[in-house]
Amino acid sequence: MRxxxxxxxxxxxxxxxxxxxxxxxxxxxxxxxxTSTANSGLYEHLLPLFxxxxxxxxxxxxxxxxxxxxxxxxxxxDVVLVHAREAEEQFVTEGFGVERHDVMANDFVIVGPxxxxxxxxxxxxxxxxxxxxxxxxxxxxxxxxxxxxxxxxLALWQTTGIDPSAASGTWYRETxxxxxxxxxxxxxxxxxxxxxRGTWISFGNKADFMVLVEGDPDLFNPYGVILVNPTLHPxxxxxxxxxxxxxxxxxxxxxxxxDYRVHGQQLFFPNAEPRVEQ
Amino acid sequence: MPDSAGSSQLPxxxxxxxxxxxxxxxxxxxxxxxxxxxxxxxxxxxxxxLRSGATTIIMxxxxxxxxxxxxxxxxxxxxxAGTVHWRTAGDGRPQRQAMVFQKPVLLRRSVAANxxxxxxxxxxxxxxxxxxxxxxVGLADRAQQPARLLSxxxxxxxxxxxxxxxxxSVLFLDEPTASLDPxxxxxxxxxxxxxxxxGTTMLFVTHDVGQARRLGDExxxxxxxxxxxxxxxxxxxAAPTSSEARRFLAGLIVL
Amino acid sequence: MHDLDxxxxxxxxxxxxADADLLEIVGLSMTVSMTALALSCAIAMPFGALLGTxxxxxxxxxxxxxxxxxxxxxxxxxxxxxxLLSNAGPLGFLHLLYTPGAxxxxxxxxxxxxxxxxxxxxxxDLHTEYAEQFRSLAVPGHVAIxxxxxxxxxxxxxxxxxxxxxxxxxxxxxxxxxxNINHLTRVMTTAIALETSKGDLAMALALGLVLMTLALxxxxxxxxxxxxxxxxxxx
Numbered sequence: 110m111r112x113x114x115x116x117x118x119x120x121x122x123x124x125x126x127x128x129x130x131x132x133x134x135x136x137x138x139x140x141x142x143x144t145s146t147a148n149s150g151l152y153e154h155l156l157p158l159f160x161x162x163x164x165x166x167x168x169x170x171x172x173x174x175x176x177x178x179x180x181x182x183x184x185x186x187d188v189v190l191v192h193a194r195e196a197e198e199q200f201v202t203e204g205f206g207v208e209r210h211d212v213m214a215n216d217f218v219i220v221g222p223x224x225x226x227x228x229x230x231x232x233x234x235x236x237x238x239x240x241x242x243x244x245x246x247x248x249x250x251x252x253x254x255x256x257x258x259x260x261x262x263l264a265l266w267q268t269t270g271i272d273p274s275a276a277s278g279t280w281y282r283e284t285x286x287x288x289x290x291x292x293x294x295x296x297x298x299x300x301x302x303x304x305x306r307g308t309w310i311s312f313g314n315k316a317d318f319m320v321l322v323e324g325d326p327d328l329f330n331p332y333g334v335i336l337v338n339p340t341l342h343p344x345x346x347x348x349x350x351x352x353x354x355x356x357x358x359x360x361x362x363x364x365x366x367x368d369y370r371v372h373g374q375q376l377f378f379p380n381a382e383p384r385v386e387q
Numbered sequence: 388m389p390d391s392a393g394s395s396q397l398p399x400x401x402x403x404x405x406x407x408x409x410x411x412x413x414x415x416x417x418x419x420x421x422x423x424x425x426x427x428x429x430x431x432x433x434x435x436x437l438r439s440g441a442t443t444i445i446m447x448x449x450x451x452x453x454x455x456x457x458x459x460x461x462x463x464x465x466x467x468a469g470t471v472h473w474r475t476a477g478d479g480r481p482q483r484q485a486m487v488f489q490k491p492v493l494l495r496r497s498v499a500a501n502x503x504x505x506x507x508x509x510x511x512x513x514x515x516x517x518x519x520x521x522x523x524v525g526l527a528d529r530a531q532q533p534a535r536l537l538s539x540x541x542x543x544x545x546x547x548x549x550x551x552x553x554x555x556s557v558l559f560l561d562e563p564t565a566s567l568d569p570x571x572x573x574x575x576x577x578x579x580x581x582x583x584x585x586g587t588t589m590l591f592v593t594h595d596v597g598q599a600r601r602l603g604d605e606x607x608x609x610x611x612x613x614x615x616x617x618x619x620x621x622x623x624x625a626a627p628t629s630s631e632a633r634r635f636l637a638g639l640i641v642l
Numbered sequence: 643m644h645d646l647d648x649x650x651x652x653x654x655x656x657x658x659x660a661d662a663d664l665l666e667i668v669g670l671s672m673t674v675s676m677t678a679l680a681l682s683c684a685i686a687m688p689f690g691a692l693l694g695t696x697x698x699x700x701x702x703x704x705x706x707x708x709x710x711x712x713x714x715x716x717x718x719x720x721x722x723x724x725x726l727l728s729n730a731g732p733l734g735f736l737h738l739l740y741t742p743g744a745x746x747x748x749x750x751x752x753x754x755x756x757x758x759x760x761x762x763x764x765x766x767d768l769h770t771e772y773a774e775q776f777r778s779l780a781v782p783g784h785v786a787i788x789x790x791x792x793x794x795x796x797x798x799x800x801x802x803x804x805x806x807x808x809x810x811x812x813x814x815x816x817x818x819x820x821x822n823i824n825h826l827t828r829v830m831t832t833a834i835a836l837e838t839s840k841g842d843l844a845m846a847l848a849l850g851l852v853l854m855t856l857a858l859x860x861x862x863x864x865x866x867x868x869x870x871x872x873x874x875x876x877x
Contacts, residue, residue: 139740139821148840153824170740170821184729185739289839314841342729344737463777485778492775495793504789505779553779 136349137166141178141186143257144287146332147171149307149376154369159356165349173287175255181205184342187350192257192305192332206335212357213366213377214331217261219322220309221301229301235325236268243271246280248300252291253283257330262303265327305330307376331380334358357381412474414439414482414557414588420459420469422452422612429455430466431612439474442579442589444599444620447609448635453592454489456609457559460590461486473557482556489562491546498537498545499530505552516552524548525574540571547578558582560591564598576602596636600624608632649847656848657855664849668856671829674742674816675809678749683802686754690761691787695769705762711755716814723748723819740821745829748815753805760804764797765790796868803864810857830856
């Protein structure tokens with residue numbers, strides 16, 4: 110009986126080990142990316158095209174920009190695709206990434222309930238809108254998770270000279286969650302919230318919420334893509350990772366990004382510097 | 388704890404030895420046995436010598452320490468003081484012991500698996516041997532049934548068969564027939580008698596005077612943790628020497 | 643309540659049409675949780691039985707600690723396993739992070755205390771009944787433990803179900819070490835979390851219904867097997 114149990118155990122360990130290594134045949138890379146891009150469905154559109162062109166399977170881990178960069182610092186990923194320019198440049202300066210490439214952009218918008226207590230509808234300045242929200246103590250939901258969207262929101266607050274963290278827990282509410290979860294919370298408590306347009310358009314639980322503020326240059330939301338430094342983390346699949354980056358910024362990749370639409374609306378606008386195709 | 392490793396005795400050899408048992412060294416010498424629990428003395432300086440191959444009945448009122456004495460002699464309980472010496476087998480190793488408890492604890496398996504478990508302990512799991520044992524206790528046709536669904540009497544017979552599967556030289560029986568139906572009692576007494584015939588030394592606790600008369604070679608009478616007398620069976624029931632035993636047999640409550 | 647109706651309809655559609663993505667996710671959920679359960683039973687049941695039958699100094703403290711560990715938060719387990727398996731961590735060389743293997747490890751860590759603690763209790767109760775008989779038969783320790791595990795098999799099946807329920811339903815650990823990667827590490831619970839963040843509450847709930855049905859089917863199967871076996875063979 111004992112030998113049977115032992116054999117069973119052996120089989121299990123082998124199963125677990127083999128499961129641990131089953132990835133798609135051919136080359137694979139891991140992309141540390143953001144919830145805003147993953148929740149919008151962009152990768153379901155891009156990755157099959159990338160695979161068809163290169164035979165490389167890209168696996169996407171969707172977390173906040175801050176966590177994506179931290180994971181990449183540990184070497185847990187081959188490429189990062191995030192949206193927090195300063196943090197990205199710091200990541201490269203400190204030697205964790207090779208080089209930052211512009212890949213695409215969209216914009217942030219402030220959405221909220223149609224009652225619009227703080228009267229921000231149609232304002233051209235995001236800073237002015239936030240100031241009015243703070244003054245009227247209307248509820249505002251923040252990501253509070255060190256993501257790209259959260260970093261941008263904090264930068265906007267800084268231009269207003271208001272420190273919302275003092276009001277944390279009253280009208281200013283930090284969810285510490287991803288974009289979609291935060292939108293769910295905002296809809297649930299009829300609060301204002303800053304979101305990227307891509308997630309907003311594809312978000313399924315809008316209720317009666319609407320875009321109130323848009324078009325401010327301060328709401329521009331560029332995404333960058335960076336190869337994790339293979340000299341620091343030797344197991345990084347630099348060749349395949351670089352091909353992913355090259356593909357994204359190539360005419361073909363840029364076209365694919367522009368083609369992605371939800372409800373007839375384009376979510377991301379390619380903005381890679383044109384290169385000479387080889 | 389009783390040692391499981393002992394030589395199996397062949398009935399023929401035992402029969403040859405049984406011709407002259409009086410000269411054999413005793414099966415057991417226990418002296419000065421004391422068991423104290425929380426300051427209470429439950430066994431009090433018990434000295435006991437048992438003849439090899441004899442059936443000794445242990446009698447006494449409730450709480451006299453009968454079951455406790457059995458457990459101390461079997462090695463299940465360490466005495467506070469005193470020594471237990473069992474005669475060793477021919478090869479110098481301790482003799483095999485087995486015990487049948489008042490309430491049988493059977494494995495949650497089939498009747499056959501209960502026997503196989505014990506046979507397996509000695510590395511001689513064997514169908515034929517199991518069948519013989521089950522026939523001995525009249526359970527051969529119940530082999531594949533769940534042991535826990537047997538009647539009380541059948542469960543106790545299975546417990547007895549399991550004890551016999553140990554091929555013990557010493558067999559302890561702690562009120563094995565208490566609260567059993569008369570047919571089961573007779574069956575168990577038959578098995579005990581035939582086991583005695585094979586030369587097995589037995590200690591049998593019972594309250595049943597008739598059973599003691601039918602089965603016992605001698606009687607040890609216990610009272611308040613002390614041995615009041617140890618008398619050959621015929622003499623004990625004719626005229627017990629101790630006043631406690633006399634009152635007990637007269638049906639009086641002995642306090 | 644529109645979402646509830648929609649969820650029911652969606653759940654039915656997914657199941658009836660045998661949606662390929664759904665089957666893949668359900669398959670991975672079952673494989674990961676069943677493997678974790680098997681590993682955890684292989685480790686925790688002998689350990690729990692040992693703890694239930696042995697007496698040693700400090701045993702009480704071990705039992706209390708084990709019982710407390712039944713409440714291990716999945717995210718904490720996920721974080722610990724992430725730190726271990728991260729390429730910057732001590733086991734990074736295994737390259738297990740973001741694979742089903744990592745999820746199996748995390749769930750095994752999560753449910754091993756549950757299986758061990760409940761096994762300890764079940765076996766200790768059985769041991770109380772068997773101990774004197776086993777001493778009388780001079781049953782060696784390892785044989786006694788094997789016999790207790792076998793005789794307690796029906797209680798232990800319930801123990802295993804408790805472990806399985808915890809593993810199949812947790813999201814905190816697998817989302818950290820698995821990464822919820824589509825077609826690689828996406829399981830029922832992480833898919834539900836994802837659909838919720840997409841705001842597709844009907845789909846999230848539909849997946850939840852499928853998960854609950856799955857748990858129900860597993861439990862019903864075990865119940866049926868037990869009922870059948872008990873009636874025909876061993877009580």
